[in-house]
Amino acid sequence: MFEEFYKKIKQENISDQNLLMLSDLDFGELRISIKDWQSLSSKLRQEIVIRVSEMAEESVDLDFTSILRLALDDPESEIKESAIAGLWESEERKLIPKLCDMLRKDSELSVRVAAAINLGHFALMSVTGKLLDKDGERIYTPLIDALSDENESIELRRRALESISVFQTDDVTNWILWAYREVSDQLKQSSVFSMGKSCNPIWIPTIVEELNSEDPAMRYEAAIAAGEQMAESTVPILIEMLADTDIEVRSAVIQSLGIIGGSSAKKALQALLESEDDFTREIVQESLKVADLDQPGMDMRP
Template sequence: MKNHYWFVFCMLCVVTVAPVGFSDDRPAVSELVKQLESKKTSVRIEALELLKEHKRPETIPAIIARITDHKSSVRLAAVEALSVFEDDQTRQALTRALKDDDDRVRYAAVTGIRPLACQEILSHLIGMLSDKHDEIRMAAVRAIARIKGRDAINALSQATNDDELEIRMAALTSLGGYGSAALPVILPHGKDRHSYIRFTAVHSLREIADESSVPLLCGMIDDDDHSVRVAVVCALGILGGTRADEGLIQALEDRDTVVRMSACRMLGMHACEAALGRLIDMMQSDPEQAVRESAAQAIARIGHEDALPAVTSALHKSYQEDRLFLMNAMMELVEKKAQHHPETKETVSKPITPSPSVNEDEKIARMKKHYQQAAALFKQGQYAEAITEWEKVLTLAPNHAQSKRMIQRAQNKLSQEAGHEQP
């Protein structure tokens, strides 16, 4: 027994040290292949693991021979060793392994076959959708998603009715990559009793961006789950059009802050003049500062000069923390008015603002400058520098909510980057 382990240890040293492709590693590989016939289970497994690391195509037939080994642990090692190759004989061998009695082997086979998924093996993968193990069914869904065509859509449609929510969600997410052909499968799930399924269906409809989904989405504006409503608003924002805008205007009345903010932004993106009156009301009186800001930004993007008096009036009556975004909105509207009326460009004056002191005007200008610099740095991925600029805004206006939120976002980005850098 000791001789077997000593041999495997020596082969490990040789195969690891010898550069792949050099002629002097071939005897070692040849000896590893011979060890696949060893009576010792552990030796066969070790040999397969070393052959997997070496990735020599000429060893494929010997590895394939082990997928019928009487020991399931050896069959598992053989399937895992084959997963590094991408050729027809490997695909055929892994397809046979899908029927193994051991669930670990079946899982390794369906996972390994994923990069090789094609129409020829679709029927075998469909069979895996009935496997008793959730992990295997999930892996089958992910493999099927790599295959295009109507048959794959039908297979994923079967998976959308799985007993496990996560598998249903994975199937619906995958269907989003099939375009309008998958709509008949996805649309009914917008009325599913599970909010996770409705959310995933909306996400896929957003990815497909087919206007025929607008009626369903508009009907989901009053969904019980706020995350679904946010997803619906974003999907309608991507789709656009008169009917979508009607749904977004309806969403302005939502009780959830994020839904109202999202609806404001989407209507601004669409330059929807039909929403202007309601947006002005929200800019002036919504209880949430973030919503008031989103409404003001939307009004500025719409750019209708009739909104200018309302913005000016709001600036007179605004909270201190609202002054910066209202000033920005007012300046955008003034600029757009000048562009629309070039003959009066030189005479266009800024609307009358409250009579703040000189120091107050300077403070607003400095806040705007620091905020814009911070936003530019954030977009460039310079998060630490952006935080410094937003902190300068807070020294001028300690309660400026948007700067506080953006500092938190920048800190989260820095934390994510630090996490990726760890070994």
């Protein structure tokens, strides 16, 4: 399969039609070694990874897991990062050991951060019973190691915290509290985000407090967390926050009101349909669809 694809792209014909040849292949069917892959220019490899990721996002019927999995071994850090991002929605268990290994050992911090973020997807699968117990343990260990290492960068530690926060352990609870008490704004933001992902109601009072923060970044994270927690007690505050001066905060508030639902939330959202700009109206319409379903249905964070 790759031989035919290789001939076509050598003629600089990287059309969507040619890229479709790489979809829905088992890793063995791809029949390409990392050496074959590296024979392509780095620019071409990056373009392939980005293009197939975009195509997969546009159509759920396409699956480029195999070529993206191969690209995880690319020597270029930017290509590895793009491949990890492209695998964000993959449920392929075989990716877990590779991502854990990249988190532990990759020479580039940006790649390790990307791996930590992607493992959050598998962590959620684990706690919702979609993976084996041993998979959860395999995910948890490198994340907690990265989080607890004082020599690691703040960026890696915060992303590890966000990903591990779905595991309701005493250690995770303590690390969320630690991050919240730190002077780093980034750690505090990740802490509040993690309070939401944890679905532990002990954090709701703190989330409510941060909804009133002077820092728009904290209000944004708190609004997301309120939705993740399905915290009905936050609805009155969220409704007031529909007048927030920060557009990103307002967007997060609208999405959370849709997720939490209820008559008050729906009424407040419906009132926005007639008075707001096109961008806001589109978010409101999507949120009302979720509210009507009466169940979570939106990705709360980019």
